[in-house]
Amino acid sequence: MTNQPKRYLITAALPYANGLKHIGHLAGAYLPADIYVRYLRAQKRDVAFICGSDEHGTAIPIQAMKEGTTPRAIIDKYHELIRQNFADLGISFDIYHRTSEPIHHETSREWFTYLNDRGELIVKESEQYYDEEAKTFLADRFIVGTCPVCGNPRAYGDQCENCGSSLSPEILIDPHSTLSGASPVKRATKHWYLPLDRHEAFLREWILGEHKNDWRASVVGQCKSWIDGGLQPRAVTRDLDWGVKVPLADAEGKVLYVWFDAPIGYVSATRQWGLDTGKDWKPYWYDKDTKLVHFIGKDNIVFHCLIFPVMLKLHGNILPDNVPANEFLNLEGDKMSTSRGWSIEMEEYIDDFIRKDNGGSQLADSLRYYLTTIAPETKDADFTWKGFQDANNSELVAKLGNFVNRTFVLMHKLCNGKVPPLHASKLDDTDREMIAAVGATKKKVEELLEAYRFRDAQFEAMMLSDLANKYMQKKEPWIVARTLAEHPENQQLIDNSLHICLQVTANLAILINPFLPFTARKMMHMMKVVEKMLDWENAGKPNLLSVGYSLRAPELLFRKIEDEEVKKQIERLQAKAAAKLAADQAATATPSSGEAQTGNTGSGKASAKPAGTTAGEAAPAKSTIVYDDFAKLDLRVGTIINAEKVEKADKLLKLLVDLGTEQRTIVSGIAQHFEPAGIVGRQVVVVANLAPRKMRGIESNGMILMAEDGSGKLHFVNPEDKIAPGSGVS
DSSP: OOTOEEEEEEOOOOOBSSSSBHHIIIIIHHHHHHHHHHHHHHHTTTTEEEEEBBOOSSSSHHHHHHHOHHHHHHHHHHHHHHOOOHHHHHHOOOOETTSHHHHHHHHHHHHHHHHHHHTEEEEEEEEEEEEETTEEEOOOGEEEEEEEEOOOOTSSSBTTTOOBEEEEEEGGGEEETTTTTOOEEEEEEEEEEGGGGGHHHHHHHIIITTTTSSOOOHHHHHHHHHHHHOOOOOOEEEOSSSBBSSSTTOOTTTTEEEHHHHHHHHHHHHHHHHHTOOOOOOOHHHHHEEEEEEEBGGGHHHHHIIIIHHHHHHHTOOOOOOOOOBOEEEETTEBBTTTTTBBBBBHHIIIIISSSOOOTTHHHHHHHHHHHHHHSSSSOOOEHHHHHHHHIIIIIIIIHHHHHHHHHHHHHHHHTTOOOOOOOGGGHHHHHHHHHHHHHHHHHHHHHHHOOOOHHHHHHHHHHHHHHHHHHHHHHHHHHHGGGTTTTGGGGHHHHHHHHHHHHHHHHHHHTTOHHHHHHHHHHHHHHHOOGGGGEEEGTOOOOTTTTBBBBOOOOOOOOOOOOHHHHHHHHHHHHHHHHHHHOOOOOOOOOOOOOOOOOOOOOOSSSTTTTTTTTTTSSSOOOHHHHHHHHHOEEEEEEEEEEEEOOTTEEEEEEEEOOOEEEEESSOOTOOHHHHHHTTOOOETTTTTEEEETEEEOOOOOEEEEEEETSSSOOOOOOOOOTTOOBBO
């Protein structure tokens, strides 16, 4: 390879240690990173694969409240479970660290101090919600109230987990603290900010110029949207008692914001890895001859492509060479969601298909294979249990497993269990084409892996087993064996076909190793070879197994997934979702202390997806309505004629909407998605007969309907053609 860097630093997004992680997380960041790292190791490149648990932020104390325990107990519990889950599924980190470790707190405080002392941070005072009874400022997740979109009385201050809408405490109905039940008040507080707007020119040139063509289009597109929208200062501290303490005398009760300290976790983990291995960790973060690659899901693009690179640049570190972010993995046609019970946790899969199964780690490879086959590299993908079954049975069992098994069975039956010789004079075009296909496949797989196209790379490796099956079927050594009594010289034809099949088998072990590591090692055991054979330099060679070498008896590489197993998994998924829905409905019917039920009034946005619905549920999240219920809504087309930000409310815009016969003031929580000047003249659909409601002292008279996509971005719901303001929607 030309221009090969001296070393590689590969990171995978730090998972929150607030609960089990599902297979969508696995497919998004950890499996593609592991495939790439295993390939780099086979290439004998200097690589460090870094990850660990993200153990700060409000998600941890909230989970502790749910489970009636302490934040420390939560992170200790889930850190170990997640770490073991990754190991069981073959994710081969060089270190899986923790942000609760002293070395991480030390590293994070050093970064903050370095930036602050050099004037790279600014101090701003703002108003935030405060619980006067608990005597503490409240993060959005510590505020609950009624969702203005779906009426869920247990919506959080940043999101409603029932309908999925992004919210803010300002637009919640009857907001109150989860700590005391009291209604929060606004109080002034001081915080430190990273002024991203200062670095807009650098980011525009670096991403939209330097990496416009070598990063994934979805990554560049999302970055461009943020940059074009105008970058704003972002707080790096918050009022909380769980996290890395801000190292300043006048910052009592403040910790580093989790988005700031979490990516520094890559650095602190690398420091710990250096201590553990005796290696100098600094070149991995400071030497420009290091290739840094972040593997993440698309919900982390902003942090890894805009914010962390600014921090790295200011701190004197190298910048990421690539950020191959994946899209989302859905489940049986619906968005995967642990909160709605619509997910497959890694722990569930391991318990059902690895710990309790005789196939053991083989079924870890079955999951790895299917997730790579449907990898959401350029668009959202869908996991189905039937698809998983088909991939395992029709591809792994029927192609790869079948070829290897037939090769070993025939070798033992027709060649005395030893690698037969190759008789050059008896080679024909079919033999030569099969040999050439091995070298060609190696080249294709290598090129695709270097380009982060893991789905296509695995396909090419599997195609080699498909070609080999067809080759064996064409050669039919078992048929040729019937002619040996009369034509003993035909043994040479049998020798040639099985010699080539065995060499293909050895090459397949190398080529599938990044994707199916447990299977590759099982094949090595059958071939009685050492792990060094998996070095990438051996791929493509036609003579990996020595003539006359005795091989072990065949073992089945994979087992079939039966219909009953698939049925059981689908039924459990539906039952889990139904149980979660029933629990949420029960909680809604009997709110806990301090949580009053209120009607759906106020303004906000509507999700484009029915609230709470999941594929396969026995009942919808909302009760059925009749036409008379729908007819109560007065939906009208309006035109925005003025828009301005609401003072001291980051998420609110004050809109003046022309409804034909009148002009309405509507307060809408869309400020983080649209610039005021950019939406003047846009047509919108308005709920015109919603009861008025005051927000930030402004009376809002209606609701703007918005659609929210899978990434959380809002879109206007408007008529295709220009229509007169005040026109009805039916």
